[in-house]
Amino acid sequence: xxxxxxxxxxxxxxxxxxxxxxxxxxxxxxxxxxxxxxxxxxxxxxxxxxxxxxxxxxxxxxxxxxxxxxxxxxxxxxxxxxxxxxxxxxxxxxxxxxxxxxxxxxxxxxxxxxxxxxxxxxxxxxxxxxxxxxxxxxxxxxxxxxxxxxxxxxxxxxxxxxxxxxxxxxxxxxxxxxxxxxxxxxxxxxxxxxxxxxxxxxxxxxxxxxxxxxxxxxxxxxxxxxxxxxxxxxxxxxxxxxxxxxx
Numbered sequence: 703x704x705x706x707x708x709x710x711x712x713x714x715x716x717x718x719x720x721x722x723x724x725x726x727x728x729x730x731x732x733x734x735x736x737x738x739x740x741x742x743x744x745x746x747x748x749x750x751x752x753x754x755x756x757x758x759x760x761x762x763x764x765x766x767x768x769x770x771x772x773x774x775x776x777x778x779x780x781x782x783x784x785x786x787x788x789x790x791x792x793x794x795x796x797x798x799x800x801x802x803x804x805x806x807x808x809x810x811x812x813x814x815x816x817x818x819x820x821x822x823x824x825x826x827x828x829x830x831x832x833x834x835x836x837x838x839x840x841x842x843x844x845x846x847x848x849x850x851x852x853x854x855x856x857x858x859x860x861x862x863x864x865x866x867x868x869x870x871x872x873x874x875x876x877x878x879x880x881x882x883x884x885x886x887x888x889x890x891x892x893x894x895x896x897x898x899x900x901x902x903x904x905x906x907x908x909x910x911x912x913x914x915x916x917x918x919x920x921x922x923x924x925x926x927x928x929x930x931x932x933x934x935x936x937x938x939x940x941x942x943x944x945x946x947x948x949x
Contacts, residue, residue: 715879715911735878741818742876747776750813750820752847758825764832765844767800769793769859771851779850786852789859793848797862804864806840807926808892809871812851816873819882823908823915824871827884830919831869838923853887853898860892867926867935868892874905883908886918888925890935900936902929 707719720731727735756766770790773779779786789797809831813820828845835842843863848855853870860868867890874883884907889896902925906912924943929935 717878738878738881741881742878745816745818745873745876745881746780748817749776750817750849752813752849755811755820755824756847759828759845759847762825762829764828767796767844767846769796769846769848771848771855773850776850783852786850787854787857789848789855794858794862797859800844800863802864805843806865806930807835807867807869808843808846808856808860808863808865809869810846810848810851810856810859811871812848812855812873814851814853814872814885815875816881816883818876819873819884819908820871822882823884827871827907827915827918830915831871831886831922834919834923835926838927840926853885853901854896856887856889857892857894857896860889861894865892866890867929869922869926880906880908880911883912886922888922888929888935890929890933890939898936902935902939902941 705719705721711719717735721728723729752768756768759766770793771788772785772790773782809828811820811824811828832842843865846859851872853872856868856870867888870887872885872887874885883905886904886907888902889900904913904918904921907915907918909915921943925939925941929939932939
């Protein structure tokens, strides 16, 4: 049967034009769904090798610092989202020892809800971000690696590092079409008690299907410059980036 939706499949990863066998989907479509579901579960449940990521940072001449939340494992993380927004006592002490003399940008990396995302895209995206900040002559604190954290962990880290901006790279909640998306959240003047309305978010960073590393880093650099100039972020900082600035 000629399905009029079939020609549209090349424009999207959404499950359209699957076909059918009688009153059910085809075996191929059913197996594809099962595979996508398994990929999403793996992304959420598997442990992120943050120590291995730290070694990669050192090989790129970037300084890592390993931190932790009070979360014990992935199941605990999923059941207690509040703990993912806090540092454990040892991490607090370590950051307080690094707090002088402050920095322009604190960069935090966490697997969040997708270890697959940060393992696949974390390092190349970070390299583009750091390169942009170097071009802007902004100082960057040691890269904070925090397994099992939520977006708001960037607030206490930003405060302790005396950072003007906090940027967290975090694995996004997997969908059945994408289990490897990264998100970036930018906060001006991070402080305890910030809400998500005070952050700017770049989402679906996962080339080639999603946003490219270059485009994400360019957009983040633009928003960072505007946040420092205007003294705000989140809903008060509009994305007016000229299209010609996107490479």
